[in-house]
Amino acid sequence: EIVMTQSPATLSVSPGERATLSCRASQSVSSNLAWYQQKPGQAPRLLIYGASTRATDVPARFSGSGSGTEFTLTISSLQSEDSAVYYCQQYNNWPPYTFGQGTKLEIK
Amino acid sequence: QVQLVESGGDVVQPGRSLRLSCAVSGLTFSSYGFHWVRQGPGKGLEWVTVISNDGSNKYYADSVKGRFTISRDNSKNTLYLQMNSLRAEDTAVYYCARSYCSNGKCIFDYWGQGTLVTVSS
Numbered sequence: 001e002i003v004m005t006q007s008p009a010t011l012s013v014s015p016g017e018r019a020t021l022s023c024r025a026s027q028s029v030s031s032n033l034a035w036y037q038q039k040p041g042q043a044p045r046l047l048i049y050g051a052s053t054r055a056t057d058v059p060a061r062f063s064g065s066g067s068g069t070e071f072t073l074t075i076s077s078l079q080s081e082d083s084a085v086y087y088c089q090q091y092n093n094w095p096p097y098t099f100g101q102g103t104k105l106e107i108k
Numbered sequence: 109q110v111q112l113v114e115s116g117g118d119v120v121q122p123g124r125s126l127r128l129s130c131a132v133s134g135l136t137f138s139s140y141g142f143h144w145v146r147q148g149p150g151k152g153l154e155w156v157t158v159i160s161n162d163g164s165n166k167y168y169a170d171s172v173k174g175r176f177t178i179s180r181d182n183s184k185n186t187l188y189l190q191m192n193s194l195r196a197e198d199t200a201v202y203y204c205a206r207s208y209c210s211n212g213k214c215i216f217d218y219w220g221q222g223t224l225v226t227v228s229s
Contacts, residue, residue, distance in 0.1 A: 032213045036153075043203055043219040044145075044153060055217065087153055091213055095167040097143075097155040 002026050002090050006100035013078050014108040021073040021103045023088035028068045032092035035064055035073045038102075039084045047086075048073065075105075083107045110134035110218045112204050117223030124194055130187040130204030130220055137185040138162070141207035143216060144178060144189050146200035154200075157189070158207060158214075172198075194227045201225075 003026040013019045023033065035048040046055040048064035051071055061076045075082055088100040116128040130142070144156040157168045157178040166178050177190040187204050201224050205216040 034215050036216075038153075043221050044216075045219070046215060046217050049215045049217075089153075089216075091215060094214075095155075095158070096169050097158075097216075099153040099155070101152045 001096060002029060002093050002098050004088055004090055004098050004100035006086075006088055006103050008103060009101070010104045010106065012106040012108055015078055015080060017078055019075040019078055019082070019105055021075075021086055021105070023066075023071040023073070023100050025069045025071075025090055027093075029090040029092035031067045032090060033064075033066070033071050034089045034091060035062075036087045036089065036099075037082075037084045038087065044087065078107060080107050110206070112206070112218055112220035114202060114204055114220045114223035117202065117225045119226045119228060120194055121229050122195060122227055125190070125192045126194060126225060128189040128191070128202055128223055128225070130189075132185045132187065132204075132206075135206070135218075137180075138182040141165075141209065141214065142180065142187045143205045143207055144187075145203045145205055145216070145219075146198075147203070147222075148197075148200045151200075156202070159187070191225070194225075196227050199225060199227045 005024045007022045031051040033051045036044040038044045052064045063074045085102045111133045113131045141160045143158045159178045175193045179188045201222040203222045204220045206218040207214040208217045
């Protein structure tokens, strides 16, 4: 089973600034890495797949990068509505599909 | 628009059974595989199971193997999760999600709103 590790656990960033979230896989997942956003009381929403491709209707301020075992989600010019928990997930080697434990992004 | 609507969540005693449903609309149901993903209270996301578009292939997380069964009825555009021998650690919100695949690599692009299962005596 591939273990996904996210850092930091919590991130506090001011509006308009940049947020950088990290995700590490215990073995290579190539570019088969997705990012999801989950707001309180809501279902997860697909943001990024293929490590760097934005899903439909995802604002351009969200970008993903990386391959192999190291990945980054960058949110440029943070807005208040970006406050959420962000999960990475690998879909290269399955079953099982595995998620990271999440990064909680707080807007100062 | 695409909609996935889960139902069937309830409070059940340990050892009992429960069946969840996920009604899907706005897409060609029989063309896609579907997943169940769960989230314990205050916890992260855990993949539970997946079924192929025709129901011929099913995979399970070790934590539910032998106790949970995924199925589908393509005539009713509905996905199911039969949960037997429930345990306290199965307490979670259960989401269904569409599996969108390319060359065997599948993303979860549409999700339902979830249904809460509480296992407690």
